[in-house]
Amino acid sequence: MKKSSLNKLLLAFMLVLLLALAACGGGDDENSSSSNDSNNNSGNNDTEESNDEDEDGLYSIDDFSQYVSNEGEPIEGGSFTYGLVSDTAFEGTLNWNFYSGNPDAEIISWFDEALLTWNDSYVYTNDGAATYEQDGNTFTFTIRDNVNWHDGEPVTAEDWAFAHEVIGHPDYDGIRYGSDFTNIVGMEEYHNGEADSIEGIEVVNEKTLKITYKNVTPSLVTGSIWTYPLAKHIFEDIPVAEMSSSDEVRKNPIGFGPFKVDEIVPGESVTYVKNDDYWRGEPNLDEVTVRVISSTTVVNELETGGVDSVSSFPTDQYPDNADLSNVEFLGNVDRAFTYIGFKLGKWDAENGEVVPDPNAKMANKKLRQAMWHAVDNDTLGQKFYHGLRWNATTLIPPSHPEFHDETNPGRTYDVEKAKALLDEAGYVDVDGDGMREDPDGEELVINFASMSGGDTAEPIAQYYMQAWENVGLKVELTDGRLMEFNTFYDRVEADDPDIDIYQGAWGVGIDVDPRGLWGNAVSNYTRWTSEEQLELLEKGVSDEAFDLEYRQQVYNEFQELMVEEVPVFPTVYRSVLVPVNKRVVNFAIGDGTGVYLHELGVTEEEPIVAE
Known part of the structure; x- marks a missing residue:
């Protein structure tokens, strides 16, 4: 790299770091739209806590435990306050069948859960509120007799079937309908109005449901089974198109989890009381409050002591608060990553498919490759997150170690390579102003959408724009400013023509199957697909994919293809840091922990205050 380019990069980092230091307080830079699932899982404690800073000022997520070390006895009753860290109000779509954003998922997880739980390998077990058996393409599910809705009505097979019927209904306005549902026999006919019922779903009796799938894939037992019932006795008289905005979702949500919703202050807080009738047993706590x-x-x-714990601690603030005396920091590799996406087509809602646009502004593959080579995500992770976020290489994160291809380097930081690719593609500076025109000699302005949130959001967005300017690309924030979380995703999902590229974050489900994010799905916001890509994604859930080595090879090829085509590129993998007040017991973060919310307790009436 030429010395002048290096100097520009260093100046850019100095600028954004000064911006970060000048801001008040601290914060995280992105919110994530995720496919969050119930946190009631099973597993073993096999880590010890040691949150030591390395000599170079960097931390490692490997040095954190998932479990609180406090082993005291919980007092009878007590209350717990949970901080939902967000710089925007939660939307308030409080039902698993309709929600779309992670803040709502955080709210829901306290009062509702999946009928099936999974182990630390993300495989469904028979330890949850329901059990399952498989016979060929048919799965038989049995809901436990003591699983009841918060109003005392039993959770039934009809409720589970009803959830499928609502999501498959043509008037359904959520984002759940996709390949997981079209794999059910008769679902597409039902969705298209060609049948009044779903052939592959049979209610055997009050507590037993059978579902027959077209194809039995490895994904079925690692996340593709829809495990969230919908209370039919409450929702059956509400038109499907009105369900997501109904009071039953927004004001009076119901579940069968360990706590019941008592009061909602829209967008601000939710207060819960314990569910004495919870199927796993009576909760230790009398009350939980979640507030933004x-x-x-x-x-x-x-x-x-205003909160006992939080959804996630801004990693950029950790070094200054690592020794906070009244809390213990837990940590884990997040099932999520941050990324830059390129808008390359539209979503055809009528036909339910991604339609790539070969004439999109960002359609040139070398342009996209160059924009990845132009950014130094490794240094960004160190400077802004002190090693607690780190350079991302592929679209399958290390939270799924069996399928993350650690040998794939992605596209490394290389300014000269970026410039050469742009030259080859015909993006050259025609008028001598230092900025490249498009191959037709016309002015090129790339509109960049990025979310607000915390001190680092603005400087990181500015860093990316400066890095792209260093290779001659003029990139500007859409509307000249960062966007609020809900507005950002509304506009990205709607394929707003004022957005050419965007910085987002996805949570990855317990199942590694990437079809829901990057296949022919509404949540593939890049709107790019290819024949080879779709073929690989289907191979990943084929009969042959029951062979672990075969599935690993398929997903390695998928990761390689996406590094070549770059409809999107990952920027940093993420850690989750969660501080927990030292009065708290029976608390853990992550999947497969074996710690359940009804066990959560406190050893003192009031939170411990920092010294």
């Missing part, structure tokens, strides 16, 4: 707190106030809330 800003990333700029999270440290003060923890210090003063």
